[in-house]
Amino acid sequence: MRKPFIVGNWKMNLSLKEAVQLAGDIKSESAGVKNVDIGICPPFVFISSVYDVIKGSSVILGAQNVHDEDGGAFTGEVAGFMAKEAGCTYVIIGHSERRHVFGETDEFINRKLKKCVSIELAPIFCVGEKLEQREAGKTNDVIGEQLRNGLKDFTADAAGKLVIAYEPVWAIGTGKTATPDQANEVHAFIRDVLSTEFGAKVAGDMVIQYGGSVKPDNIKELLLQNDIDGALVGGASLKADSFLSMIKTADSL
Numbered sequence: 720m721r722k723p724f725i726v727g728n729w730k731m732n733l734s735l736k737e738a739v740q741l742a743g744d745i746k747s748e749s750a751g752v753k754n755v756d757i758g759i760c761p762p763f764v765f766i767s768s769v770y771d772v773i774k775g776s777s778v779i780l781g782a783q784n785v786h787d788e789d790g791g792a793f794t795g796e797v798a799g800f801m802a803k804e805a806g807c808t809y810v811i812i813g814h815s816e817r818r819h820v821f822g823e824t825d826e827f828i829n830r831k832l833k834k835c836v837s838i839e840l841a842p843i844f845c846v847g848e849k850l851e852q853r854e855a856g857k858t859n860d861v862i863g864e865q866l867r868n869g870l871k872d873f874t875a876d877a878a879g880k881l882v883i884a885y886e887p888v889w890a891i892g893t894g895k896t897a898t899p900d901q902a903n904e905v906h907a908f909i910r911d912v913l914s915t916e917f918g919a920k921v922a923g924d925m926v927i928q929y930g931g932s933v934k935p936d937n938i939k940e941l942l943l944q945n946d947i948d949g950a951l952v953g954g955a956s957l958k959a960d961s962f963l964s965m966i967k968t969a970d971s972l
């Protein structure tokens with residue numbers, strides 16, 4: 720049985736005061752939630768402050784990115800172990816903004832994923848096609864390649880430590896959500912690829928989140944799909960009431 724996992728990706732948003740307030744509201748208002756795993760990914764500089772707010776609760780802390788090296792001359796970067804020391808148990812890897820705004824390649828993402836698994840910092844590995852790729856009928860080719868390249872040299876055991884997030888690039892921050900059917904079709908394809916690479920048991924147990932303009936009024940239909948096991952939420956995770964309303968919907972399903 721896969722437990723829904725809903726994660727707020729705060730991206731480069733909020734002040735310190737707002738971040739602490741939001742984390743506090745999520746912690747207190749989600750105390751009775753039993754059927755959903757809840758995560759939040761603040762900007763790096765707020766991670767320790769947010770950790771102090773949520774520690775002792777069931778809210779999970781994640782980073783939005785890490786580097787694959789343990790240290791060295793990498794100005795502006797953060798190593799996985801540092802995120803872990805600051806209280807993170809998860810990290811988003813290969814988000815489309817990292818791929819398309821900051822030029823991260825499948826090969827770099829593969830190195831990061833390996834590093835994270837080796838230090839037990841669980842990756843949320845993002846894949847997703849651009850609009851022109853979807854329109855050209857290449858969605859499965861693109862997703863299959865991102866998965867195989869990102870998970871190159873992974874054992875089934877290591878792959879089983881990951882969460883996958885399917886985030887069509889054209890749906891992120893645009894207000895355009897994939898329909899539940901469109902999303903589920905890709906999720907089922909992802910599970911098929913994982914099953915071929917790592918076996919049906921590992922693939923069947925892996926949580927595959929959907930991301931891209933998820934909000935309170937569309938989360939239910941998405942989560943009711945067979946292969947959609949949660950959500951990676953950007954914009955709608957920045958306000959306590961909308962994030963909590965999605966958590967409560969998921970908890971009730």
Ligand code: PGA
Nearest residue numbers: 891892931932952953954
């Ligand atoms: P969005 O972002 O919910 O604002 O579309 C999702 C994401 O990028 O993870």
